[in-house]
Structure formats: C-alpha cells, structure tokens
Amino acid sequence: xxxxxxxxxxxxxVELPGSNCEAETRMAxxxxxxxxxxxxxxxxxxxxAGYGGYVLPAGFSYQDRVRAGALAAKETVLEIISExxxxxxxxxxxxxxxxxxxxxxxVPATRPGEVEMxxxxxxxxxxxxxxxxxxxxxxxxxxxxxxxxxxxEVLPIPIAxxxxxxxxxxxxxxxxxxxxDQIVFRYCDARGRVREDPDVNPNGSVDNIAGLCNAxxxxxALMPHPxxxxxxxxxxxxxxxxxxxxRAVARGDLGRAEAEGPGRRLFSAFS
Amino acid sequence: MDSAVVLRVRLRVPDTVALSAEDVLRRKMGYGPxxxxxxxxxxxxxxxxxxxxxxxxxxxxxxxxxxxxxVNPNKHRARIExxxxxxxxxxxxxxxxxxxxxxxVRARSMLGFLTDTLGASDLRSLASGTLWILRPGAGExxxxxxxxxxxxxxxxxxxxxxxxxxxxxxxxx
Numbered sequence: 001x002x003x004x005x006x007x008x009x010x011x012x013x014v015e016l017p018g019s020n021c022e023a024e025t026r027m028a029x030x031x032x033x034x035x036x037x038x039x040x041x042x043x044x045x046x047x048x049a050g051y052g053g054y055v056l057p058a059g060f061s062y063q064d065r066v067r068a069g070a071l072a073a074k075e076t077v078l079e080i081i082s083e084x085x086x087x088x089x090x091x092x093x094x095x096x097x098x099x100x101x102x103x104x105x106x107v108p109a110t111r112p113g114e115v116e117m118x119x120x121x122x123x124x125x126x127x128x129x130x131x132x133x134x135x136x137x138x139x140x141x142x143x144x145x146x147x148x149x150x151x152x153e154v155l156p157i158p159i160a161x162x163x164x165x166x167x168x169x170x171x172x173x174x175x176x177x178x179x180x181d182q183i184v185f186r187y188c189d190a191r192g193r194v195r196e197d198p199d200v201n202p203n204g205s206v207d208n209i210a211g212l213c214n215a216x217x218x219x220x221a222l223m224p225h226p227x228x229x230x231x232x233x234x235x236x237x238x239x240x241x242x243x244x245x246x247r248a249v250a251r252g253d254l255g256r257a258e259a260e261g262p263g264r265r266l267f268s269a270f271s
Numbered sequence: 272m273d274s275a276v277v278l279r280v281r282l283r284v285p286d287t288v289a290l291s292a293e294d295v296l297r298r299k300m301g302y303g304p305x306x307x308x309x310x311x312x313x314x315x316x317x318x319x320x321x322x323x324x325x326x327x328x329x330x331x332x333x334x335x336x337x338x339x340x341x342v343n344p345n346k347h348r349a350r351i352e353x354x355x356x357x358x359x360x361x362x363x364x365x366x367x368x369x370x371x372x373x374x375x376v377r378a379r380s381m382l383g384f385l386t387d388t389l390g391a392s393d394l395r396s397l398a399s400g401t402l403w404i405l406r407p408g409a410g411e412x413x414x415x416x417x418x419x420x421x422x423x424x425x426x427x428x429x430x431x432x433x434x435x436x437x438x439x440x441x442x443x444x
Contacts, residue, residue: 065288067434073427074299082427103434104427113426118437125376168436169373 011270012039012051014081016072016100019059021227025094028230029055031260032268041077048080053090053270056081056097058160058225068119068163069099078104086112090144090270091219095161098211098221102166107221108173108182109214116173117212119223120165123204129160131236132202134210134224135188143184143213145220148265154192155185155262156241157224164203164223166212174207185211185222190240226263233257273318273395274327275354278335279402280313280347289403296421296431305417307364308406313399314369315341315378316354320393324353330393334385341381358443364406366418367443370433371400403432415444 011029015022015038022038029036036055039048061072072078078100085091085106093101099119101107108116122128133156136149149155168174177183186208187201188194194208195201201208203223211222228234235247243262250256289311296302296309317334319327328351335342335349342349352359358367378399385391405421407414422440424430433440 062291063287065291066432070424070431070434071291071295074295074431076299078427103424115424115426115430115434116436118434120374120437121372121376123374123376125380167373170436 008035009052009270010035010037011053011055012037012048013055013057014039014041014048014077016041016056016059016061016075016077018061018063019057019096021058021094021225024230025055025057025227028227028264029267029270031230032264032271034267034270041072041075045076045080048077049084051084051089054081054084054092056091056093056100057227058095058097061096061100064163067103069096069101069103072100073103078106082106085214085219088216088218092145092266093221094227095164095223095225098223099163101219101221106219107214108177108212109219110173110176110180110182116170117166117168119163120167121163122161122165122202124198124202127160127162128164128202129158130202131156131158131239132224133157133188133190133192133200133241134185135192135194136184137186137194138181138184138213142181143217143220145213145218145266145269146184147269152192154188154190154241156229156235156239156243157226157263158228159202159224161203161223164205166205166209168206174209177212178207180215182213182215183207183209184213184220185209185224220266226266229261229263230267231257231261231264232259234261272322274321274324276317276319276324276327276331277352277354277357278315278317278331278341278349279352280315280342280349281310282346283348284346286311292431300428300431302421304408305411306405306421307408307411310404312402312404314402315381316398318395318397320395324355328353330391334389334391334394337389338385340384366405366407366414368403368405368418368422368432369400369441369443370403370422371398371439373437373439375399415442418442418444
C-alpha cells in the first residue's frame with residue numbers, strides 16, 4: 001500500500017487486477033489536496049472499510065474477461081464499497097471503474113442492488129481514444145463529486161474505451177434518470193450542444209450519457225478520464241475550448257502548465 | 272435459397288476467460304461443486320447464398336482459412352455444423368448457453384471484412400456470439416435452471432455470463 005497526501009479525508013484508489021491508471025489517479029487526488037492511497041483489492045476488509053472515499057480507476061480489470069467489469073463486480077471489495085456508498089461515502093468509477101460500478105448495480109441504483117444498465121461495445125466498433133466534450137447536465141450540487149462544476153459547464157476530457165455505450169432494455173429508465181437528475185454528464189460538441197452525432201457521442205450511448213450518479217448523488221460513474229485532464233499541460237493543442245487557449249498561453253512555462261486542468265475539480269470534491 | 276452454417280471455434284490452449292468465469296462462480300459466487308466445469312467457444316452463424324449445405328460449409332471453411340480473426344490455427348480448433356443440426360444434441364451432462372450481443376457490431380465488422388476483402392459476395396448475413404458449455408456438478412438435478420441462473424446478471428450477486436441490457440441468452444439442455 002502507498003500512502004500520501006495532506007487533506008482531511010483519506011481516499012482509497014482501489015487497484016484491481018488489471019487496473020492501469022491508479023498512479024495518475026492518486027496524483028490527481030493529491031494535486032487536488034486529497035489524501036490518497038493506492039490500495040490493492042484484496043487488502044484486509046477492515047483496512048478497506050476505513051477509508052473515507054473510494055476511486056475505482058481505469059484499466060482492464062481481469063483483462064475484461066467475460067465482459068468489462070463483470071468479474072471485478074463480484075469481488076469482496078465491491079461489497080465493502082457498496083456498504084460505504086450506502087453509508088454516504090463518496091465513490092467514483094472512471095472508465096473501467098465505471099463499468100465495474102454499473103455491473104455491481106451501484107449506478108444508477110434506482111432499484112438498489114439491481115443491474116439496470118450495461119456498457120455495451122461502442123456503436124462504431126473499436127477502441128476509441130481521443131478528447132471529447134462533456135456537459136455537466138445535473139444541477140450543481142446534485143452529485144457530490146461534481147459540486148464544484150457550474151450549471152451546464154462544458155469540459156474537454158479524454159476517452160479511451162471499446163465498451164462505453166450506456167444502454168438499457170428498460171423503456172422508462174432513461175426518462176426516470178432524467179427526472180431524478182442523475183445524468184451528470186452528457187457528450188456534447190465544443191459549444192455545449194448535446195447532439196446525436198457519432199463525432200459528438202463517441203460510443204452511441206443512449207441520451208448521450210457519459211456519466212451517471214446514484215440516487216443519493218454520492219456515487220459517480222463516468223467513462224471519460226478526468227485524471228488525464230487534471231493538469232493544464234495535458235490539454236492538447238487544437239481543441240476549440242478556453243482550456244486550450246489557457247494551455248497555449250502556458251506553453252513553455254512549467255509553472256503555468258502545472259495549473260489545474262478541466263478534470264481536477266472532480267477530485268477536489270473528495271476533500 | 273440460402274443455407275446456414277455454424278462455425279464453432281475453441282482454444283487449443285487453456286482458456287483463461289472460461290477458467291476465470293468458473294473460478295468466480297465457484298469461489299466468489301458460492302456455487303462451489305454445483306458447477307462441474309465451464310468451457311467457452313466463439314460461435315458464428317453464416318447465411319450463404321446456396322441451397323447446397325455442403326457448398327455453404329465449403330465456403331465458410333474457405334473464409335475461415337483466410338481470416339485468423341475467425342480461426343487462428345496456431346491456437347484454435349474449429350468445426351463447422353449445418354444449422355439444420357443446430358443446436359446439436361446436448362449430452363445429459365452438458366448444457367449450452369449462447370450469449371449474443373443485442374447489437375452485433377462484431378459480426379457487422381467481420382461481415383464487412385469478408386465481403387470487402389475476401390469477396391464473399393454470397394455471404395448473406397453473419398451473427399456472432401459466445402457459446403458456454405456448462406457441466407453441472409454431480410447431483411445437480413436441473414442443469415437448465417442452473418445455466419439460466421449463472422447466465423443472466425440481475426445483481427452483483429446473481430448471474431455472470433451475460434448482461435441482459437446488452438445481450439441475449441439462449442439455453443439448450
């Protein structure tokens with residue numbers, strides 16, 4: 001186990017077999033002022049349960065065997081996280097972590113414990129790895145982990161997945177999620193327009209869903225990678241975004257380039 | 272008239288996916304000896320423009336021999352079965368579980384490759400899936416019920432092989 005950070009809350013970045021973004025996720029938490037440790041999935045349950053929050057980082061848990069997130073969802077650590085979530089602790093799942101939370105029934109959890117959605121293969125087949133835009137579509141404060149984001153705020157952020165398409169067989173669930181304000185992020189264009197266009201909605205998710213929270217708002221599952229957008233230096237050239245303009249100004253200036261990137265505020269919400 | 276052919280492809284080396292699934296079912300989901308064994312195969316269903324099933328099988332054999340994404344002879348064993356014989360008779364000791372994506376992007380992509388690259392203009396349609404072969408444990412009286420229970424994921428503690436929101440399941444016992 002690695003330890004570090006200085007904030008009041010200690011967050012566990014849970015390393016599952018096949019996780020590959022635990023280090024940068026922890027760095028993003030530390031940069032946001034949150035104490036964070038990388039904790040292996042098979043750590044003593046009592047140790048795991050002692051954390052004040054949890055992040056399931058990106059990667060390929062169990063090599064995506066059977067289905068992305070399916071095997072990890074059966075691990076004891078998910079039982080512990082499920083109990084922690086029920087007790088109100090904040091939980092975030094990024095990319096593969098998002099798939100695990102959905103397969104474990106922690107999100108959207110309109111009927112707690114039930115698996116209500118799937119992350120299906122992208123509508124355009126293959127592994128898509130690029131920057132996209134997402135819009136914060138939940139009202140500010142609805143989701144504990146996006147409380148620092150403004151109403152309708154647009155973030156440039158990277159995606160990297162082959163199975164990121166939120167879908168459900170329920171004819172009413174998506175409308176219900178909209179009514180309950182659980183659709184935290186939707187894919188949009190650079191101007192914040194939520195459009196059903198493969199260049200905007202990279203995986204064909206229903207209702208352009210990029211991230212969902214649970215009914216209590218303390219569990220967030222999102223397919224994009226905020227840990228890869230936590231520093232200004234990570235924002236690429238050529239994006240049509242004020243973030244890219246700031247990045248251009250910071251070029252060649254390490255001090256400025258180390259400033260906050262668009263994804264960092266999701267981590268600061270843990271403090 | 273078209274003839275349909277099923278191509279079944281299994282690994283010649285240990286199948287870590289099937290081994291992991293079996294381990295999770297037995298140890299983490301509490302099935303223990305109720306699950307006697309679990310194997311896995313790739314399943315493809317070809318619809319070929321011919322009324323001669325033997326010719327259809329020959330065409331599929333030709334395509335499979337030229338596309339390692341279907342069959343890689345270094346690691347796979349394949350067999351071709353006429354659809355009229357499908358599902359093949361299961362033994363009392365085995366239950367077959369076919370899991371298919373509701374939106375079969377894998378087959379769509381493969382169909383594009385076979386027609387565009389290999390000139391398979393007589394290939395009318397293609398479907399894909401994963402065929403799981405479950406051997407219920409000794410004393411397990413209802414293999415079909417066990418197969419349905421482990422196949423369809425309803426909660427964190429119930430079901431594993433398919434997420435019904437993205438996949439469909441057929442069981443033959």
